[in-house]
Amino acid sequence: DAYIEFRNVVKKFDDFVALDHVSLQIPKGAFVTLLGPSGCGKTTLMRQLAGFSEPEEGDVLVDGKRMNGLPPFKRNTPLVFQEYALFPHMTVYENISYGLKLKKAPKEEKDRKVAEMLEMFNLQGLDGRFPKQLSGGQQQRVAFARALVMGQEILLLDEPLSNLDAKLRVEVRTELRQIQQKFGITTMYVTHDQDEALSMSDIIAVMRRGRIEQIGSPWEIYFRPATRFVADFVGTVNFLEGTAHREADGSLSVDHRGMRLRVDEDTDLQGGEPVTLVVRPEGISLMGLEETVPEGTALRGTIENYSFLGRMIRYWVRVGEEVFVIDDANVDLTGARTGDVQLRLDTRKLHV
Numbered sequence: 001d002a003y004i005e006f007r008n009v010v011k012k013f014d015d016f017v018a019l020d021h022v023s024l025q026i027p028k029g030a031f032v033t034l035l036g037p038s039g040c041g042k043t044t045l046m047r048q049l050a051g052f053s054e055p056e057e058g059d060v061l062v063d064g065k066r067m068n069g070l071p072p073f074k075r076n077t078p079l080v081f082q083e084y085a086l087f088p089h090m091t092v093y094e095n096i097s098y099g100l101k102l103k104k105a106p107k108e109e110k111d112r113k114v115a116e117m118l119e120m121f122n123l124q125g126l127d128g129r130f131p132k133q134l135s136g137g138q139q140q141r142v143a144f145a146r147a148l149v150m151g152q153e154i155l156l157l158d159e160p161l162s163n164l165d166a167k168l169r170v171e172v173r174t175e176l177r178q179i180q181q182k183f184g185i186t187t188m189y190v191t192h193d194q195d196e197a198l199s200m201s202d203i204i205a206v207m208r209r210g211r212i213e214q215i216g217s218p219w220e221i222y223f224r225p226a227t228r229f230v231a232d233f234v235g236t237v238n239f240l241e242g243t244a245h246r247e248a249d250g251s252l253s254v255d256h257r258g259m260r261l262r263v264d265e266d267t268d269l270q271g272g273e274p275v276t277l278v279v280r281p282e283g284i285s286l287m288g289l290e291e292t293v294p295e296g297t298a299l300r301g302t303i304e305n306y307s308f309l310g311r312m313i314r315y316w317v318r319v320g321e322e323v324f325v326i327d328d329a330n331v332d333l334t335g336a337r338t339g340d341v342q343l344r345l346d347t348r349k350l351h352v
């Protein structure tokens with residue numbers, strides 16, 4: 001029951017294939033994020049829905065209706081860009097009601113709808129201000145209000161927070177997510193920022209070179225990446241190359257450089273296949289050499305470097321020819337660990 005659907009969408013610029021048979025389904029009320037590096041086709045995909053560009057092949061549907069060929073204003077899919085430029089010579093009221101004015105809506109309708117929007121985006125009392133009298137976050141919220149004032153149920157956001165400084169970005173994203181959930185606005189969001197994607201989304205679609213590599217919840221994308229690219233793009237990661245092994249009792253382990261490591265994940269592997277183990281920096285903890293750990297859950301290494309981040313310490317630990325990245329949230333008040341350590345693997349967080 002998709003509300004927005006892309007079916008096998010192909011978009012070319014001359015010989016260059018910007019979208020290569022992209023299919024994506026977005027349920028009503030969901031917050032879906034397109035995540036991927038610059039140039040992978042995120043904006044291009046969103047423009048196919050907004051109507052600013054037409055695909056060579058495939059369909060774009062909203063609520064079961066084919067949108068292909070319809071001009072943007074008939075699609076009810078307002079798009080907010082990175083450069084959310086409000087009209088500088090107009091007040092908040094005039095900015096928000098601009099679309100209604102074009103429609104020649106009567107004053108009481110404008111007043112009512114602007115008031116609704118001001119309340120929705122927590123901008124009460126600011127209707128008489130000009131954009132330059134607002135903070136960056138407030139300006140951003142006015143831009144959202146302007147996009148939704150015509151009663152649209154879909155909001156398209158193309159990197160809307162990238163002009164805000166880091167702290168404000170976190171504030172506005174929390175606020176935006178709350179509003180989106182409260183009003184059930186189906187939202188398609190574009191970003192190249194993994195934190196933004198993980199923290200806001202119901203569903204993330206990771207894109208690469210005009211294709212979607214994986215669609216899943218933030219948890220699936222983070223802990224169960226389908227490809228090396230996804231694992232690497234969505235945060236820091238350690239890869240351990242090895243060979244799958246089925247124990248007599250049916251449990252799975254992976255042989256890695258002479259060690260047999262236990263794995264909890266359910267897979268179809270028979271044993272004998274070459275595999276890559278994926279583990280996030282917080283899926284490994286550091287322990288002293290004297291501490292005992294269950295067999296098959298730890299490697300030995302030497303701390304090479306660290307970086308103190310306050311709430312945690314990031315360590316780089318050498319194990320033979322490899323260097324593991326480990327985030328230790330168990331921070332001592334006086335300093336970091338040094339020397340030889342055990343790397344205890346959280347078997348639940350190992351992904352084959």
Ligand code: ADP
Binds near residue numbers: 018036041
């Ligand atoms: P993203 O938003 O993921 O950074 P875009 O969707 O903007 O990427 O672009 C995807 C690719 O398509 C890029 O390589 C870009 O150069 C190319 N592209 C986008 N729009 C055009 C256009 N109008 N003409 C030619 N190439 C384009």
Ligand code: MG
Binds near residue numbers: 042043044
């Ligand atoms: Mg873009």
